Amino acid sequence: MNENSETELNGRWVRAEALDLAASLPDASIDLVYIDPPFGTGSAWTMLQGRGGKGRRAGERAYEDGARSAPSEELAELFDQIERVLRPGGAFFLHLDWRTVHRAKILLDDIFGADNFLNEIIWHYATGGVPKRWFARKHDTILYYVKSDPDGNGHTFHRLQQKKYLAHKMSRKGVEEFRDEGGWYRYKFLDDVWTIPWLTQDAKERTGYPTQKPVALLERILEAATDPGDTVADFFAGSGTTAVAAMRLGRSWVVGDRAELSEETSKRRIEDEAESCAGWTSTQIAWDVLRSDRERSLGEKCPTDSKKKAGVKRPADSEEEGRFDVAG
């Protein structure tokens, strides 16, 4: 990647169609792509009440989610572009649910190769609602692929650990045990079923943007599959969760969305984050509009050293095994 394109890909929010934004990026310029496109619910999503006065636009239409027949041809084209923009060994995380994930997997096995499929991650959560005629659907599915690397350098993967609380102190030989306000615990390696709380109405990070995902989910993905300084992209940014996780972990980011309310919500959230995130100021972030003719109008560029200045807050970045303080 040349120095200019690297600069453009750090701290950049783009109002654009996902396909246009992906198509505008250079080949092999991205280390990880995460996308959370509409699931095909057939719903019109409106803004919710956020926490602490956030989500002032509650009730306003944020975006439409088409019928269950997705993934559409457009999504298939997007997968091709994602494969192109990833560097060899780069990672792709596709977040969907039971409605369309099976169709997407067939497409991705063709594009990335079935041997490059690494995990079907289940994000399990507890929300209200108990249906009478089937089991309650309480998980999303995240497909994890890597792009082939003909040079055989492989992909980045850091095994992560999380706390597992114990009924009492076990004192097993060779197993370290710790204690905090939640009781005795030990660390265990993360498997492919992740229990992370849904963002309830009083969740601190809740912006009011519908279908906002927890930062903890994105932090896990970025910690596991990237290194500090790597570049992360998300073409369905919503409330800007991927950018926030990237800022906290010292990763470069380029994200975008076509919705006006996504831009408004992300902007407020990312600027707040920039104020509290070591090494970032909101003037380092470029807010762009990508016209549908695929011509870019570049906004303010980030300083070249912002990547170095971005604070890496989690000790896990300098350790082989990352650790999370989350019950699982």
Ligand SMILES: C[S@@+](CC[C@H](N)C(=O)[O-])C[C@H]1O[C@@H](n2cnc3c(N)ncnc32)[C@H](O)[C@@H]1O
């Ligand atoms: C499920 S939400 C993403 C939520 C996000 N992960 C978060 O944590 O806030 C899906 C987003 O995709 C956007 N979207 C839908 N179709 C799009 C398209 N063709 N191009 C760009 N954005 C699109 C919607 O505006 C919406 O913000």
